[in-house]
Amino acid sequence: MFQIQTLNKIDSNGLKKFPMDDYEVASEFSSPDAILVRSAKMHDMEFTSNLKAIGRAGAGVNNIPIEKCTDKGIVVFNTPGANANAVKELVIAAMLISSRNLVEGVTWAKTLVGKGSEVPKLVEGGKSNYVGPEIQGKTLGVIGLGAIGMLVSNAAEALGMRVIGYDPYISIDSAWGLSKNVEKAISLDSLVTEADFISMHIPLLDSTKGFMDKSKFDLMKDGVRIMNFARGGLENKTDLFAALDSGKVGAFITDFPDEDMLKHPGVISVPHLGASTPESESNCAFMAVSQVKDYLENGNIKNSVNFPNTDLPRNGGSRLIIANKNIPKMVGHITSVLADENINISDMINKHRGDIAYNIIDIDGEISEAQIQKIRGIEGVIMARVLPAIK
Secondary structure (H helix, E strand, O other): OEEEEEOOOOOHHHHOOOOOOOEEEEOOOOOOOEEEEOOOOOOOOOOOOOOOEEEEOOOOOOOOOHHHHHHOOOEEEOOOOOOHHHHHHHHHHHHHHHHOOHHHHHHHHHOOOOOHHHHHHHHHHHHHHHOOOOOOOOEEEEEOOOHHHHHHHHHHHHOOOEEEEEOOOOOHHHHHHOOOOOEEOOOHHHHHHHOOEEEEOOOOOOOOOOOEOHHHHOOOOOOEEEEEOOOOOOEOHHHHHHHHHHOOEEEEEEOOOOHHHHHOOOEEEOOOOOOOOHHHHHHHHHHHHHHHHHHHHHOOEOOEOOOOOEOOOOOOOOEEEEEEEOOOOHHHHHHHHHHHOOOOEEEEEEEEEOOEEEEEEEEOOOOOHHHHHHHHOOOOEEEEEEEOOOO
């Protein structure tokens, strides 16, 4: 029986994927096999030796101590793309809202409360202050063409916009999914120079902190509208506010406001609603549960942030999963132990990601705990576990 601990409320539709005969799910366990989490901070948590996996129902993993997990052989999963449609819809809404000055117009209209029969005349007289252009025929520059950037690009193109995309690390899946009409930017500079709207879909790293700065604002069209539904901190606030004050940037729409953002009249602050849909929460939970379940039962890894993606179909027999430091001769040391114990390998796969290697080894027959301990005793082995034959 596997014990799954939930640190946040996880959508019940996703949790139902854990069979009740084989899994217990609760918010309190002293030594769970896996943890499911959304936003709970885990950096100060102590992990028992029984913890095998952490599933993050969402994309960001800043709340999880990745390095500590890796050292302990704990596989950390996230759910990239599960909330992509929800974010895509909000980006499209942000373009329309900012272009048509809807926030300003609605806010002004509410000031007319109490004017009674004068309201219609006042509305007609004041509406000219909130005229804004249509998005059809305008150019959208999309920086980052992952799951969300790809959907944003396709949706904007379907609405009649010209779309230019920039992503030097685009995946094959995203490339296949992009509309053929989405143009590839010659360079990042060319994208920001041509765009009427810019949408950022890149991670927050040391290399991308303050990414949107004066050097890029200076290249942009006057009145450009910029959207950040990726991560707070991608913009240099000092440079951004100067660009807003000068009119270089017509509006900045962010899903990650702070007090400075809230105070600036040129910023439309959205209270982190990007993934706040029931569909998104259900998708994230279902994806996280599926990945954790497949790992616990079969040792397969998909969408891990610290271990390599590794998949080997089950042949019905016992299976070994082994994580080790990515150093020479490790596979030879492991297979030598199995050979010395007269254990035959029927199939295996070895993958690595940076300093970590991961092995799935299917064997004929059974393997004892004493034999597993010999593998664990190999210098460089981080984790070794046996999965029983499929019933």
